[in-house]
Amino acid sequence: MRNCSIFILMLSLTLSLLLSCATTDKSLVSHQSNYSKSISHVTPIKHENDHRKYAGFTLDNGMQVIVVSDEDLEVAAASIVVAAGAFQASEDYQGLPHYLEHMIFQSSKKYPWPNEFKKFVEQGGGFTNAYTARDHTNYFFYVSNSKFDGALDRLSAALSEPLFDHQYSKKEVQAVHSEWSKQKSSPHFTIQRVAAVTANPQHPLRFLAVGNADTLKDKDDKTLHDEMVQFYNRFYSANQMKLTLVGSQSIDELMALAMRHFGTIKNKAIEKPEVTTDAFAKQQVGQHIFVKTREKQSQLGVEFPIKNNLSEWKSKPNRFLINLIFSQENGALIPTLRNQGLIKDAYYHVSSNIYGSQGTFYTYFNLTGKGEQHKDLIVQTYLDYLHQIKNKAVTQAYSNELQMLLDGESANHQGEEAYNTALKLSVNQLYFPIKYVLTEKSYYEGFNKPAIESLLNQMTIDNLRLWHIGDRVEAENPVPYAFGKYSTLPFTHEEKNVWLSALGQNLAVLPPAMSGSSEKKSALAKIDKQLTQPKRVVAQQGIRAYLMHSKHFENSIQGVLKATIQTPNQVKDVESLILNHVLSYLYQQQLSSLADRAKKMHQVQLKGYGNPYGFTELELTGDLRSHAVYIEEALQVFKQLEITESLVNARVESYLQGLQNLHKTPAIQQFNEYAGGLYRTKHVAFPLADKIYALQQVTVEKVRAHHLKAINNNFLDIFAFGYYSEKQISELAQNARITLGPSKQEPWKYEQYLTPKANKNRLIEKQIESSDNGVELTYIALKSSFEIEADIFVLNQIMANEFFTRIRTDKQMGYVVASMPAAIHHYPAIRFIVQSDNTELAEVEAEITQFIEQFRLALPKLPAKLYNQVAEFIVKQINQKPAKIYNEAQFYLADWEIGQYEFSSFEKSIAAFEKVSKSSIIDTYQNILLNRNSEKLTIKLKGKKFI
Numbered sequence: 025m026r027n028c029s030i031f032i033l034m035l036s037l038t039l040s041l042l043l044s045c046a047t048t049d050k051s052l053v054s055h056q057s058n059y060s061k062s063i064s065h066v067t068p069i070k071h072e073n074d075h076r077k078y079a080g081f082t083l084d085n086g087m088q089v090i091v092v093s094d095e096d097l098e099v100a101a102a103s104i105v106v107a108a109g110a111f112q113a114s115e116d117y118q119g120l121p122h123y124l125e126h127m128i129f130q131s132s133k134k135y136p137w138p139n140e141f142k143k144f145v146e147q148g149g150g151f152t153n154a155y156t157a158r159d160h161t162n163y164f165f166y167v168s169n170s171k172f173d174g175a176l177d178r179l180s181a182a183l184s185e186p187l188f189d190h191q192y193s194k195k196e197v198q199a200v201h202s203e204w205s206k207q208k209s210s211p212h213f214t215i216q217r218v219a220a221v222t223a224n225p226q227h228p229l230r231f232l233a234v235g236n237a238d239t240l241k242d243k244d245d246k247t248l249h250d251e252m253v254q255f256y257n258r259f260y261s262a263n264q265m266k267l268t269l270v271g272s273q274s275i276d277e278l279m280a281l282a283m284r285h286f287g288t289i290k291n292k293a294i295e296k297p298e299v300t301t302d303a304f305a306k307q308q309v310g311q312h313i314f315v316k317t318r319e320k321q322s323q324l325g326v327e328f329p330i331k332n333n334l335s336e337w338k339s340k341p342n343r344f345l346i347n348l349i350f351s352q353e354n355g356a357l358i359p360t361l362r363n364q365g366l367i368k369d370a371y372y373h374v375s376s377n378i379y380g381s382q383g384t385f386y387t388y389f390n391l392t393g394k395g396e397q398h399k400d401l402i403v404q405t406y407l408d409y410l411h412q413i414k415n416k417a418v419t420q421a422y423s424n425e426l427q428m429l430l431d432g433e434s435a436n437h438q439g440e441e442a443y444n445t446a447l448k449l450s451v452n453q454l455y456f457p458i459k460y461v462l463t464e465k466s467y468y469e470g471f472n473k474p475a476i477e478s479l480l481n482q483m484t485i486d487n488l489r490l491w492h493i494g495d496r497v498e499a500e501n502p503v504p505y506a507f508g509k510y511s512t513l514p515f516t517h518e519e520k521n522v523w524l525s526a527l528g529q530n531l532a533v534l535p536p537a538m539s540g541s542s543e544k545k546s547a548l549a550k551i552d553k554q555l556t557q558p559k560r561v562v563a564q565q566g567i568r569a570y571l572m573h574s575k576h577f578e579n580s581i582q583g584v585l586k587a588t589i590q591t592p593n594q595v596k597d598v599e600s601l602i603l604n605h606v607l608s609y610l611y612q613q614q615l616s617s618l619a620d621r622a623k624k625m626h627q628v629q630l631k632g633y634g635n636p637y638g639f640t641e642l643e644l645t646g647d648l649r650s651h652a653v654y655i656e657e658a659l660q661v662f663k664q665l666e667i668t669e670s671l672v673n674a675r676v677e678s679y680l681q682g683l684q685n686l687h688k689t690p691a692i693q694q695f696n697e698y699a700g701g702l703y704r705t706k707h708v709a710f711p712l713a714d715k716i717y718a719l720q721q722v723t724v725e726k727v728r729a730h731h732l733k734a735i736n737n738n739f740l741d742i743f744a745f746g747y748y749s750e751k752q753i754s755e756l757a758q759n760a761r762i763t764l765g766p767s768k769q770e771p772w773k774y775e776q777y778l779t780p781k782a783n784k785n786r787l788i789e790k791q792i793e794s795s796d797n798g799v800e801l802t803y804i805a806l807k808s809s810f811e812i813e814a815d816i817f818v819l820n821q822i823m824a825n826e827f828f829t830r831i832r833t834d835k836q837m838g839y840v841v842a843s844m845p846a847a848i849h850h851y852p853a854i855r856f857i858v859q860s861d862n863t864e865l866a867e868v869e870a871e872i873t874q875f876i877e878q879f880r881l882a883l884p885k886l887p888a889k890l891y892n893q894v895a896e897f898i899v900k901q902i903n904q905k906p907a908k909i910y911n912e913a914q915f916y917l918a919d920w921e922i923g924q925y926e927f928s929s930f931e932k933s934i935a936a937f938e939k940v941s942k943s944s945i946i947d948t949y950q951n952i953l954l955n956r957n958s959e960k961l962t963i964k965l966k967g968k969k970f971i
Contacts, residue, residue, distance in 0.1 A: 063279060066458045069467075071437035073580075079275050080458035083283060085291040086263030090449050090458065091278035092270040094442070096905040098897075099150065100172035100271035101442040102179065103164035103450035104286075107266075108259035109157045110233035111380060112297050116243060117251050119200060119235015122156040124252050126196040128163065129154065131189055132181040138192065139829070141178040146825050148175060149897045158233065158378065159297075160454060166443045168897055169272055173281065176269075180285040183260065193249060195836055197240050198862075202839030204236040204505070205861035206690055209794045211317045214508040215493065218315050221504060222489075222512055227303045229379060232505050261292035266453035270442040299380025304329040304489065314492045316499040316509040318793065319685040322391040324399055325491030326406055328483045330383045334376040334455060337464060339472030340426065341479045342374050342385070347426050348413055349387070352616035353535035357409045360532040362613065365670030366395035366402055368678045369613075377455075385483060392674045396496075400519075403490070404526035411527045412534050414480045421537035423471035425624065428540050432627035434466040436646055438582065439907035485520050538624050545626065545649040548581060549749035558916055558927045561750045562742070562757040566767040569742035569757035570925075571750060572916050577909045583648025583746025584913040587655060587760065588641045588921075589662065590739040592772040594730065595638035598710040602718040603730040607665070608634030608641075609675045610727075615661050618654070626650040630658060635921070636706040637772070640734075645910060648746050652756045659763045665731055669724045676722050683716050687790070691798020691859045691965045692840050698788045698963055699802065703848050704777040739769040743920045745913035774922040776849040780804045780959035788963045791971060796838070798965040799868045801856045801876075803958045808850040810929075810936035815948035816854050817845045818894045818940050822886065823879060827856065830875050837863045837871065854952070865964045876953050883949060888942040895940040902934065 065081035068090070077093040113120045129152070131138055145152045148171025154163045163183070167175045207213045223229045232239055242248055267286055269278045309329060333341060349357055350372060361367045368390040376383040389395070389402060440448070452461040460467055499509040555573045562569035574580065594600045611632045619630040628646040635641040642658050644651045686697055700709030710718075740761055744753045761767075792798075805812050824843050832841040838860035846853045856872050863871075906912045915930045951957040 065279075068458055068462045069460060070462045071434055071466075073437065074439065074462070076439070077275055078462070079279065080461070081279065083262070083287045085287055085289055086261075086293075087265045087267055087286055087289065087291075088453055088458070089267045089269070089279075089282045089286070090453065090461065091275055091282060092268070092442075092445055092449070093273060093275045093278060094270070095272050097270070097272040097442050098169065098900045098904045099166050099442055100169050100269070100273075101164070101166040101446040102172075102176060102270070103162060103268050103446035104179065104183065105266045105450045105454060106161045106163075106183075106260055107159065107264040107296050107454060108255075109159045109161055110231060111158050111228040111299050112255070112259060113228065113231050113233075114251075115231070116246075117248065118231040118239040119204075119233060120240065120248075120251060120255055121161060122233065122235050123196060123200050123240050123248075124255060125154045125156050125161050125163075126199060127188055127192065127252065128182050128186050130192045130196070131187040132178070133185040133187060134181040135178055136187055138189070139833070141175075141182055143825070144171070144178055145175050147171075149894075150175070156233070158229075159299075159380065160451070162447065162450060164443070164447055164450070166446075172271055172273075176281055176285040180289065183265075184289045186256070188249065188253060188256075190249065195833065197237055197248070198836045199832070199839060200235050200240060201237040202836075202861050204232070204234045205796060206839050206859065207234060208506050209318070209688065209690065211319050211321065211493075211508075214317060214503055214506040215315060215491075217503050217506040218313060218508070218510045221510070222308060222313055223303045224301060224305050224308055227301045227379070228299060229303045236505065257292075259294070259297065261294045262286070262289040263291045264294055264296055265289070266450050268446045268449040268453070270446045301381065302329070303379035303382050309487050309489055310485070310515050312490050312492060312513045312515065314497050314499040314511045314513070315494075315503075316497045317493060317495055318507055318688050320495050320681040321493065321685070322393075322396050322496070323491070323493040324389040324391055324395070324402060325386060325489075325493060326389070326403070327384060327386040327489040327491060328487055329379070329489070330376075330385050330479060330482050332377045332381050332383055333475065333479065334383075336472065336475045337376070337456065338467060338469040339475050340430075340468060341472065341475040342376060342383075344422070344426055344476050345385070345413070345479060346372060346374060347429065348417055348422065348534070349409065351535045352620035354617055355533040356535050357405065357532045359617065361389070361395075361402060361405060362671075362674075365392055365674065366398055368392055368674045385479075390678065392670070392677065394670070396494075399492075400522055401531075403523050405531040407485070407523055408526045408529055408531045409534075410480065410483055412530065414477070417534055418473055418476050418480070419537075420471050424539065425537045427468055427470070428538065429624045430466045430468045432624070434463065436582065436627040437466070438909065441907050485515065485523060488515075490515075538621065540625060545647070546652060546752070548579070548649060549747060549752055551747060551749060554578075558743075558920070558925075559750070560925070561753050564758075564761075566738070566769060567740045567742070567757055567761040568771060569744065569753050570920060571744045571748060571753045572913075572927075574746055574909055574912055576905045576912055577746070579747055580909065581647050581649060581747075582909045583645070583651060583744065583748060584910055584917075585644040585648070585651045585655065585745075586641060586743050586917065586920075587659075588635065588639050588741045589734065589764075590639050590741055590769070590772040591734045591737060592739070592769070593737060594733060595772075598714045599718045599721065600730070601638045601710070602715065602722060603727055604638045604640070604734075605634050605679070606672060606675050606722060606727050607731055607734065608632070610665055610667060610671055611640055611662050613671075614665060615658060618657055618661060622650070622654050626654075628654055630654055632658065632662070637774075637921070639772070648748060651748075652752065652759070655756060655760055656763050659760055663735055663764060667724060667728050667731060672722065672724045672727050676719055680716065680719050683712060683719070686712065688793040690794050690840075691792065691796055691967065692857060694790075694792065694965055695798065695800045695857065695963055698790070699800075699848075699961060702786065702788065702961070705848055735765065736767065737769045738764065738767050739771045740764060740767075741771060741920075743917060745916060746909060772923075778804075778849045778851060780806050780848075780851055782806060782958065783956045784959045786959070786961045788961070789966070790964075791966045792968070794965075794967055795969040796859050796861045796967045797863065797865050797868065797970055798859045798963070798967070799857070799865055799872065800961070800963040801869070801872055802846070802853055802961040802963075803952050804848055804851050804853040804961070805952055805958055806851070809852060810932045811939060811944070812852040812948055812952075813845070813847065814895065814933065814936035814940050815945045816852050816952075817898070818891060818937075819945050819949060820845050820854065821894050822883075822890070822945075826879060826882070827875060831858055831871060835871060837868055861967075861969070864970060865966060869962070869964065880949060880954060883942075883946050886942070891940060891942045891945055895937045899934055899937050
């Protein structure tokens, strides 16, 4: 399923909009703005192309604050971090910090009504949430500018004087328990829990951070409520809080808001909590860790616990090694293991301080069948590669390469939405001086050989934890609080000798250090006349190209270039689409070396992937001055694609595992697969059994033949967004066609696979391996209409919180409860989704249906102004200057991808929102949800717990 319209796709990822008519009290802001001018503040170093204004300062109560002013914003955002998280819990009350996070939002002395803060924010066009990490808890929201003052008042009241009302204690314990239940079947959660039980018993990592009903209950000598209050009193102190405010207000006004709302929070003068015990001492390293999962997978994890080296952030020893170990240059570690057919792919998790006094340097290898049989060779190659780095690569030349990469990232930095900015800066204040919170990722003070060598000296066999993860792994101990089993086994002397025997053999080869070059850069074009509508600049046999200039990023070197290799004759059936998928994946892998160089040397992000319609797509973003050269080189990679039996088998095996594991994932992850297979919501979506059968028939010969057909019979469709000239795109397109070779292929035309029918009911019922039940009800309108899309979107902003409150808060039926707008082949739809760990399917379905019947009575009672203001605020938000050029380009790309070459969806959607009214929404609700001028899809997934 896709979201309603091109801009709703973007909005729905970040916004839950409800707008009310209150306005900011300007007198209060101006009254205090004079005081803010007298405060000593620090201005963070910012990226060269960052137009926002910043100030960092400390309130009288010791709270550290950063304010961000951006006059282009229509929404404001705030985030406040408390320097206490899951690691500060006790043995008796594991998960208590997470439970406290839930209770904070319930009510306060100033605002005693339940969920008052949440309700106020959502009625102000926003969204609020919180999370509990290992060392901190973060409370955040975004809201319309007019409601920022009131939202801050409610957040500060919740933090300074929470009520902790007993009547909500059991409900929030159940909410936490449901959240744990949702996670416990995940293999990622299982691995986390195995890390906990194999860690130092004296370290808080062993605690169940999320908590559940077993860990959050009264004890003989103490109560959960008293423990929560004690925890709050101990750790919630102004001097251990970091606040960020982002808005269109001036710096002075934002500083005044911070002082008024947060300056009265008590400073208890506590020290920052620190974890000084090592998570992995000598007894917990030098061993195998075996994890048996329910999901089909095979993974080898190479983990080195490292000393907390956050203090070395300016010289970036961790990033130095990541740059070398995960180089995609031919002959380097990862490409070598992949080309030998030992791994499918590799990932890393590197943190300086994740365990407090320790961090981690963890590499994940997803293994092929061959790799499972040759784990020793993988370990040998990895250790030999580290040996080479230690002896040959700790040099100024590789430091210069890292400097080039980081300088490029800084020069090409693009902005972030207000919400993400607030989140990032509040967390960064915990770890970095205010001066560097914006630039800490790209700031580099230069080569620090001792810091790099210190890190390498910890990456040894004696400090290694070797993870064996998969469904065929033998293990015997149940994993506490999660599905799966685990075992541990110390390394033998024989194993160590085998691994060390390869040192010096150069099983993989270090890539040469890169240096910057301007050879592939053209001059930024001079644009005589700016395009205000996409223009087709090339329309020839086998190729078409469109160009659009940016409205908001005039004369920027940033651009977006997409090219789709359309093969319409090869997307007719499931077998062809599966073969296209394999081709696209091989292309993605083999493009990685070129992509690595493009990013490091010319700040170009280069991606190849399969799109939702079954075709291979190439995407270039970043510095557009090098796009013309890199698109040719990237297409040459596709033309000369290496297709071997081991590479094909690795992809088929990985894809099969994913499909076969689907029924073991949480219900909410399965809804789209089943609906997609029924309606072909993506052209690559077919019934699960059909895809599995087609995958099982794939051979290397078939993939090679399919690739040859794709080379000889393709249509190249290009869209460029940014300050390219028409001449540049015309030449670029024609050269791209020459690179691929001539073709007479006609362009592809979008097809719809659905004609919904009134009162038609479709039912999908499955038993799943995941424990929880899942129910989805989807109502699909009978015609494709921008007006109906707009009505449904506004309706959902008004209805979503009521649905959530009814099903989750009042009925306590589950943790995952949501309603959302959607569209299936351009037919507007609305979805109701519930995942429950405690209620039968029939009861959940009945409760959703009853809500739909009863909510119709609430709609006429709401003021007409509310409906209009929600729609108006959406239009304002859409027209707000985007933070990144890619966000602006998405509006046009969405039309281009489905052949809507009038590029009118954006204007039609805006016009539709301008027509939204109370009566239109009530009519749409009545027609689609009650009168059933719609097609209804019901999905009921019965969890293992209920079978």
